[in-house]
Amino acid sequence: xxxxxxxxxxxxxxxxxxxxxxxxxxxxxxxxxxxxxxxxxxxxxxxxxxxxxxxxxxxxxxxxxxxxxxxxxxxxxxxxxxxxxxxxxxxxxxxxxxxxxxxxxxxxxxxxxxxxxxxxxxxxxxxxxxxxxxxxxxxxxxxxxxxxxxxxxxxxxxxxxxxxxxxxxxxxxxxxxxxxxxxxxxxxxxxxxxxxxxxxxxxxxxxxxxxxxxxxxxxxxxxxxxxxxxxxxxxxxxxxxxxxxxxxxxxxxxxxxxxxxxxxxxxxxxxxxxxxxxxxxxxxxxxxxxxxxxxxxxxxxxxxxxxxxxxxxxxxxxxxxxxxxxxxxxxxxxxxxxxxx
Amino acid sequence: xxxxxxxxxxxxxxxxxxxxxxxxxxxxxxxxxxxxxxxxxxxxxxxxxxxxxxxxxxxxxxxxxxxxxxxxxxxxxxxxxxxxxxxxxxxxxxxxxxxxxxxxxxxxxxxxxxxxxxxxxxxxxxxxxxxxxxxxxxxxxxxxxxxxxxxxxxxxxxxxxxxxxxxxxxxxxxxxxxxxxxxxxxxxxxxxxxxxxxxxxxxxxxxxxxxxxxxxxxxxxxxxxxxxxxxxxxx
Numbered sequence: 001x002x003x004x005x006x007x008x009x010x011x012x013x014x015x016x017x018x019x020x021x022x023x024x025x026x027x028x029x030x031x032x033x034x035x036x037x038x039x040x041x042x043x044x045x046x047x048x049x050x051x052x053x054x055x056x057x058x059x060x061x062x063x064x065x066x067x068x069x070x071x072x073x074x075x076x077x078x079x080x081x082x083x084x085x086x087x088x089x090x091x092x093x094x095x096x097x098x099x100x101x102x103x104x105x106x107x108x109x110x111x112x113x114x115x116x117x118x119x120x121x122x123x124x125x126x127x128x129x130x131x132x133x134x135x136x137x138x139x140x141x142x143x144x145x146x147x148x149x150x151x152x153x154x155x156x157x158x159x160x161x162x163x164x165x166x167x168x169x170x171x172x173x174x175x176x177x178x179x180x181x182x183x184x185x186x187x188x189x190x191x192x193x194x195x196x197x198x199x200x201x202x203x204x205x206x207x208x209x210x211x212x213x214x215x216x217x218x219x220x221x222x223x224x225x226x227x228x229x230x231x232x233x234x235x236x237x238x239x240x241x242x243x244x245x246x247x248x249x250x251x252x253x254x255x256x257x258x259x260x261x262x263x264x265x266x267x268x269x270x271x272x273x274x275x276x277x278x279x280x281x282x283x284x285x286x287x288x289x290x291x292x293x294x295x296x297x298x299x300x301x302x303x304x305x306x307x308x309x310x311x312x313x314x315x316x317x318x319x320x321x322x323x324x325x326x327x328x329x330x331x332x333x334x335x336x337x338x339x340x341x
Numbered sequence: 342x343x344x345x346x347x348x349x350x351x352x353x354x355x356x357x358x359x360x361x362x363x364x365x366x367x368x369x370x371x372x373x374x375x376x377x378x379x380x381x382x383x384x385x386x387x388x389x390x391x392x393x394x395x396x397x398x399x400x401x402x403x404x405x406x407x408x409x410x411x412x413x414x415x416x417x418x419x420x421x422x423x424x425x426x427x428x429x430x431x432x433x434x435x436x437x438x439x440x441x442x443x444x445x446x447x448x449x450x451x452x453x454x455x456x457x458x459x460x461x462x463x464x465x466x467x468x469x470x471x472x473x474x475x476x477x478x479x480x481x482x483x484x485x486x487x488x489x490x491x492x493x494x495x496x497x498x499x500x501x502x503x504x505x506x507x508x509x510x511x512x513x514x515x516x517x518x519x520x521x522x523x524x525x526x527x528x529x530x531x532x533x534x535x536x537x538x539x540x541x542x543x544x545x546x547x548x549x550x551x552x553x554x555x556x557x558x559x560x561x562x563x564x565x566x567x568x569x570x571x572x573x574x575x576x
Contacts, residue, residue: 081480083453086506091455091480152458156416160368203412205368234534257538281505281539314538318505 002132003061007190010273013306018337019299021330022062022275023312024138025054027087028326031319032057038082041068044117048124055129058326061309063129065122065137065189067316071114072140072180073148075107087316093151098158098165100150106176109183119187126188134190138231142170142177142220143198143213159198159208170216178223185226191251192226195233199244202235209243217247227251229273232259232313241267256313257282257294261301274302275311277329284318288328295332352379361397368417374424386429390469394425398466398556412458415555419462422469442473446497446562447490449477452510456503459533462555463499470559483513490527496569497562499530500548508535508546515547525574528565532558549575 001009001017009016029050030040039046051063070080070088077094095104109115118137126135140148146155146169159166181192197203199213221228230237230244231254237244238259244250245268252273255264261276268274278286278294286294295310302308310333317326352360357376364372381389398418401410446467450460457479464474475493477485486498502508511531518524531548543551549568552561568575 081453081455083506086453086504089455152456153461156413156458160413160417161370201411205366205411205413207367208413279538281535284505285539285541285545 003134004132006061007134010307010309013270015306019308019310019333020061021277021310021333022060023058023280023326023329024064024067024316025058025060025326026050026064026067026138026316027319028317028321029054037084037086037319041066041071041082041088042117044121044124047121048128051125052128055133057323058330060330061133062190062311063125063133063135065125065135065184066118067138068114068118069138069140069148069195071118072145074114075112076104076145076149078149085319090148090151093149093154095150096154097150098154098162098169101169101172104149106172109176109180115180119183122184122189123187130188130190135188136191136193136229137184137187137189138193138195139177139180139184141194141196141199141217141230142173143216144195144233145173145177147197159204159212163212166212174216174220175223178220181224181226181228185224189226191229192224193229193231193254195231196237196244197233199230199240200232200235200237201239203233206240206243209240214243214247217244221247221249224249229254229275232256234314238264238267245269245272252307254311254313261298261308265305271307273307273309274305275309275313277310277312279314280312280317280321281314283312283325283329284321286325288322288324291325292328292332295329296336299332299336352376354380358393358397361393362400365397365401365418365421366414368413370417370420370424373417373421377421377425378428381428386425390422390425390429394422395470398422401556410554410556415462416458419465419555423465426465426469443471443563443566444497445473445475445493445495446499446566447475447477447486447493447495448499449481449486449501450479451500451502451507452480452482452513454502454504454507454510454533455479456501456533459503459555460501463501463532463558466555466558467499467562472559472562483510483517486514487517487521487523487527491523495527497528497530497565499532499558499562502531502533502535505535505539505542508533508539508542511546511548518547524576525572526569528569530558530561530565544576547576 006016006020032053033050035046070090073090074080078090079092080088081091082088122137228249229252236256236259255276257279277298361376377389380393448464464476467474490498500511528549531551536542536551550561552558
């Protein structure tokens with residue numbers, strides 16, 4: 001059984017030969033191929049070689065396009081800093097206050113160099129592996145885009161104290177977010193992952209979630225022509241899943257290491273895909289035996305749940321994560337399948 | 342009527358305390374400001390901070406309804422504290438009263454870290470608690486932290502980092518302190534989102550202490566300042 005067939009089983013609510021498992025091993029591909037991160041985040045061919053090395057070394061059931069959310073900020077004019085050991089971050093936002101959105105040119109997903117890099121890298125990974133392994137791309141939901149364009153402080157300030165301005169920003173950002181996701185589907189993405197920091201209890205109040213974030217997500221997701229998986233980003237998400245259930249186009253959720261998966265399943269119903277497992281910062285420092293134990297416990301928790309995928313959470317795997325920890329992750333899935341037979 | 346308010350609109354001290362917690366919890370900065378003004382009219386702004394806002398922030402910091410305190414609520418709490426600071430500073434200037442200050446302390450984001458929000462909120466909380474804060478901003482090299490601490494006589498350096506990669510850059514600050522023979526006399530406070538998920542990271546990067554959120558920062562800095570005065574290297 002290949003990974004596409006496992007995904008088909010999962011979608012049909014049937015048990016496959018073993019659990020699907022995945023980790024975003026985006027920059028880890030550069031570590032495996034000995035590529036500098038500068039080249040990795042600029043050359044689509046170098047990126048695709050990294051994902052080939054990831055598949056050959058760890059064989060995850062889902063591969064990823066570049067995890068480079070700063071590129072979306074760059075596309076709007078923000079400046080990013082690139083590092084030797086980690087992903088780039090926005091260092092200088094394009095604008096400082098809400099009123100500057102009015103004159104801000106929006107990037108063309110087909111022409112902007114940073115978005116072109118992201119999409120070409122995705123296309124190359126899909127071309128090489130997409131027949132056997134689903135390829136996902138991680139983008140940000142419209143509610144998280146302003147943080148990359150005006151900075152987190154200014155976006156929070158606007159959202160909290162000038163709601164009409166925040167809503168006006170969303171009216172401009174929503175079509176862009178949907179369009180970028182749709183172009184990625186056209187490029188072959190099996191699904192799009194959206195971070196939803198501004199819908200998580202660690203970021204916003206219930207009032208903001210219900211009155212602002214959810215309506216924006218409903219509006220945007222209704223324009224998206226493919227399955228979207230919503231990602232917790234930083235904090236546990238389960239406390240808000242009652243409000244986030246039933247969104248259009250949403251196939252599932254990536255939940256945090258501390259999230260209560262039984263409660264999540266109750267809130268979302270049987271059809272939603274759940275992805276969860278150890279957090280990437282924790283995996284960087286843990287012993288392989290501990291990784292295996294946590295994975296095993298998570299798999300045990302979801303033993304009879306056909307729509308669960310063991311997945312690392314929080315973000316891209318750090319490049320100095322011991323390979324033994326990633327192998328332990330995979331081993332837990334294989335041994336769990338053996339136990340079930 | 343909001344939770345904590347009396348049906349007839351009169352607000353007792355107890356009800357003001359409850360109403361303030363409720364206002365900050367629903368991120369209502371304006372209402373929180375009104376309540377603090379109401380209290381200050383009876384007891385003064387110094388008491389409004391010490392007897393009303395500080396206990397409210399502590400209670401909020403312990404978690405509302407057993408759910409995590411959100412970034413939006415923390416941001417509003419910092420803004421409310423900042424508003425209080427502005428008002429009380431204005432009154433102190435008018436009265437020409439001597440102001441009790443603590444510190445100075447140095448604050449900044451670790452080298453290669455550009456996540457300013459948490460650091461700015463910690464700076465606000467410290468200032469509103471009476472600390473003199475020298476905020477060096479984002480992406481601060483290790484030597485600059487230590488140079489500035491020596492220059493201004495700071496006994497605490499506070500470093501914020503969002504990711505594991507940038508948190509590990511804090512080790513350089515510890516190396517600088519060790520190399521200059523300043524460990525113990527200058528204490529290293531560390532914090533940021535990654536410290537909440539990576540157990541033991543504070544020790545790994547050479548931190549003398551950490552706090553789970555910005556509301557706890559003034560307490561942490563007071564504790565570390567006292568240790569710094571004793572020259573205590575507790576690592």
